[in-house]
Amino acid sequence: MNSSAPNPDRSTSMSLIAVMLAGACTFLNVYCTQPLLPFLRRLFHASELQVSLTVSATTFGVAIAAPIVGLMAERIGRKKVIVPALFWLTVPTLLAATSTGIWSMVLWRFLQGICVPGIIAVMIAYIGEEFSGINVGSVMASYVTGTVFGGFLGRFIAGLVATHWHWRAAFVVIGVINLCGAIAVRQWLPKARNFKKAEDINATLNDMRMHLRNPRLLATVAMGFGVLFSLVGAFTYVNFYLAAPPFHLSSAALGTIFCVYLLGLIITPLSGRFLDRSGFRNTAIVATAFALTGLACTLSQHLSIVIVGLALFSSGIFIYQAAATVQTGINAGRARSSAAGLYVTLYYIGGSVGATALGWVWLWRGWHACVAAIAVASLLTLVCAFLSSSPTERIPARVVTESAEVS
Structure with missing residues (x-):
């Protein structure tokens, strides 16, 4: 009988992994074009200012979407925003691989930025509500670890794959990793129990x-x-x-x-x-x-x-x-x-x-x-x-x- 009961330690471990994955997958995408900028300048015959828009378009998308997403999360719930945002983030990431010029890539990068606040602007509130007490520090540390590691890994993968394979493949690889992470977060992130609708x-x-x-x-x-x-x-x-x-x-x-x-x-x-x-x-x-x-x-x-x-x-x-x-x-x-x-x-x-x-x-x-x-x-x-x-x-x-x- 006891063998079929849920293991609280395992549940906590899965929760920590889910929070870490959410942070990692998000920042896997945000700055991934930075090591590719000199290459993209040559590829698209663009100026440094033009290719830098593949970075600024994403951060601008985050900035304009964050207040709207925050209000949405106050109405419909935290996990109901976090998980769809992760899945939607996969779409423009994969579509960035189809870019035919600098402006189409800038568009897909902007749409990536629109999806990002659904995770970063909501996860902090989710952690505070669902892990309040002695566990909040370790959960927040897991999230921070995920974001830092994801920020590095996105740049590293993009540079490595673009150099040794193809620049389009870099977006595909990142998109597939993001999709796998979204599936894991949907499965392992606990349902919100303490959310109160605004x-x-x-x-x-x-x-x-x-x-x-x-x-x-x-x-x-x-x-x-x-x-x-x-x-x-x-x-x-x-x-x-x-x-x-x-x-x-x-x-x-x-x-x-x-x-x-x-x-x-x-x-x-x-x-x-x-x-x-x-x-x-x-x-x-x-x-x-x-x-x-x-x-x-x-x-x-x-x-x-x-x-x-x-x-x-x-x-x-x-x-x-x-x-x-x-x-x-x-x-x-x-x-x-x-x-x-x-x-x-x-x-x-x-x-x-x-x-x-x-x-x-x-x-x-x-x-x-x-x-x-x-x-x-x-x-x-x-x-x-x-x-x-x-x-x-x-x-x-x-x-x-x-x-x-x-x-």
Whole structure:
């Protein structure tokens, strides 16, 4: 009799795997064209600015869909949005393999971005509702691990498959992996038991109006804009820099460079502890120092030093992201879900602007000018960090847990 009873340990393990897969499959898609950009420029006879739209179109799609999807999830439920979004994400991913030119690829990439908020904007709320208590930390850690690993794996697979097989096959492989992940998530992600349908949309809109009148929260949101502006801008145009002399890296080698993203698995929890001990402003200063030092290293003509620079830069961005999302919860006070939605929207708009605006900078003076522009953006992000906080502000541990978010 006991042998047929469900095993709670196995059920918990399957839940953790499902949450991790949802994060991994989502970010498998978001930035997968970055190591292919120099190749796509030659293939489609396009400019760097035009091929960068295959990155910014996706982040723009995320930005405009996130508020709508968030409201939808408040009405129909979390899992009922997460699982269909994963399946729908497979469709434009596979269709990207049929692209006949740069503009058709940009279209499919934009539609990928439209699907993404159904996972990233809803999963955080799902975890908070369904795993509240002692398990929420391990579940959130699984989700973070999935997003970081997926972000690396998507770039790595795209570069490797495009170099040794065909660029169209790269999208097919990613699409098939995404489909398998969607099936697993549908099977293993527990049904929502604690979801409460939002009956009053006007209350949600009133919360948003309150947030828009909160200067500290707006400064925090501006930080999010600056964080992804810098991250996407740097990791988009560094591909052109490393594909050119004296480096001459292939798409596969460029995909491997993104191993530096795996540092996020170490940096994110460490930054949370530093934030708790040293305060928000000191954490922001450290993040800026990491970012600026890393950017300076990328100006070297030695590949090893450039890779170290990218590792330092991405570490600084991960620290910034951890700090900014915690500060969002603090400055919001209440209605933190809508505040997080506002943050996510501006965060991804920042990524879109970074991938596009820095294209003009690249065409003007190349990588050195891009580094200067990103450095200015990092310093402005630090200014926003100071505007969003007080000198003696400390971070409650409870808020650190509740305000988890992923870049």
